[in-house]
Amino acid sequence: MTTTLRPSGPLQQSEGGARSRPYEVRVNSRRVGALVIAADTPFGPAVGEIRDLAIDEPDRRRGRATVAALAAEEVLRGWGCRRVRVSVPAGSPGGLRLAAALGYAESGRTMAKELPDRPPAPSEGVRGRPMTAAEYAAWDARARVEYVANWTARGMRPEAARAAAEADHAALLPQGPDTPGVTLAVLEAAGTPVGHVWLAPRGEAGAGAYVYDVAVAEEHRGRGYGRDLMLLAECAAIGQGHRVLALHVFADNTPALRLYESLGYRTTDLNYAKELI
Numbered sequence: 001m002t003t004t005l006r007p008s009g010p011l012q013q014s015e016g017g018a019r020s021r022p023y024e025v026r027v028n029s030r031r032v033g034a035l036v037i038a039a040d041t042p043f044g045p046a047v048g049e050i051r052d053l054a055i056d057e058p059d060r061r062r063g064r065a066t067v068a069a070l071a072a073e074e075v076l077r078g079w080g081c082r083r084v085r086v087s088v089p090a091g092s093p094g095g096l097r098l099a100a101a102l103g104y105a106e107s108g109r110t111m112a113k114e115l116p117d118r119p120p121a122p123s124e125g126v127r128g129r130p131m132t133a134a135e136y137a138a139w140d141a142r143a144r145v146e147y148v149a150n151w152t153a154r155g156m157r158p159e160a161a162r163a164a165a166e167a168d169h170a171a172l173l174p175q176g177p178d179t180p181g182v183t184l185a186v187l188e189a190a191g192t193p194v195g196h197v198w199l200a201p202r203g204e205a206g207a208g209a210y211v212y213d214v215a216v217a218e219e220h221r222g223r224g225y226g227r228d229l230m231l232l233a234e235c236a237a238i239g240q241g242h243r244v245l246a247l248h249v250f251a252d253n254t255p256a257l258r259l260y261e262s263l264g265y266r267t268t269d270l271n272y273a274k275e276l277i
Contacts, residue, residue, distance in 0.1 A: 003025065003064050003067040005023040005024070005071045005072065005075070006023060006024045008024045009021060018038075018040030019045070020038035020040050022036050023036070025064060031056075033059065033068065035053040035054070037049075037050060037051075037075050039076065043151075043156045044156070044157050045080065045081070046081055046082050047084070047156075048079065048081035048084050048085070048276075049084065050069060050073075050084060060094065065095075069098065069102055070102070072084075076276060083274070083276060084274060085107070085271065085272065086099060087269050087270070087271050087272075088269065089269055096270065104272035104273060104274045106271065107272060108251050108270075109248070109249060109251065109267050109271060110247070110267070111247055111260050111268065112244055112246040112265060112266065112268050113260075113263065113265045114264075115243055115244060115245055116238070119239065120231045122231060122232070122235075123231075125189055126187060126188065126189045126225070128185045128188075128232040130177075130185060131184040133177070136176060136177045139184070140169070140176075143198075144165045144166070144169065148161040148165055181201045182199075183197070183237075183240075184196070185232055185233075187228055187229050187232055194216060195214070195216035195226070195228075195229050196214070197233045197236075198211070198212045200212065201240075201242070202246065208243060209233075209236075209244070210245070210247065211230075211247040214247075216229065227259060227263065230259070233245060246268070247265070
């Protein structure tokens with residue numbers, strides 16, 4: 001029996017080169033699953049994604065997903081993509097095995113924590129306070145530059161990274177530090193600013209809060225302030241009635257990953273990528 005992909009909807013395409021199309025996974029003429037192939041990521045049309053790959057239970061563990069993923073890669077090559085990305089739920093052992101077997105490398109992961117009823121106590125000698133207008137102006141300019149540097153280093157075109165930085169800040173901070181629901185806080189130790197954190201609601205109401213940026217100033221690193229900043233973020237989220245706090249961490253940021261694990265964050269999704277040869 002032959003496993004193939006069959007389009008289940010029209011090709012969506014933009015003038016900028018973005019494309020996406022849903023497919024059915026079929027064995028001969030029988031539908032056994034589905035997926036979406038896309039090249040409309042912030043990385044530009046040269047980077048594609050395989051999304052929502054799912055095989056129906058009776059046909060799992062028969063290699064259907066492997067063949068479907070390889071066929072999807074061929075579609076992306078035909079679209080001119082040079083790189084492919086996938087996101088796999090941490091609770092999908094089959095998906096994780098498939099990503100490893102097909103040569104995908106982890107690029108980052110999303111982590112989340114169920115928050116306690118009461119906010120955690122801060123460490124002695126540290127406190128959080130709102131970011132001032134002057135601090136916000138300096139942080140905003142720096143954050144945009146760092147955004148571009150981070151994503152360019154991971155394969156995004158510089159012009160796409162700059163456009164994404166502008167779009168994200170406009171969407172997430174339309175009123176700057178006065179945007180409803182947003183927390184932009186500075187951590188002080190003995191009266192000296194040592195780091196900052198930015199968090200805001202994400203998704204539908206009640207879905208929880210998300211840490212978009214957290215950093216300790218370089219000259220103050222190695223003193224445990226990263227933990228204090230995350231506790232400050234938890235306090236802010238709990239104070240706004242959120243029950244979950246989530247974040248993204250790049251795979252090569254081992255110190256941050258270990259910190260989040262020690263604070264009780266669990267991985268919810270793993271992001272993978274590989275070059276299309």
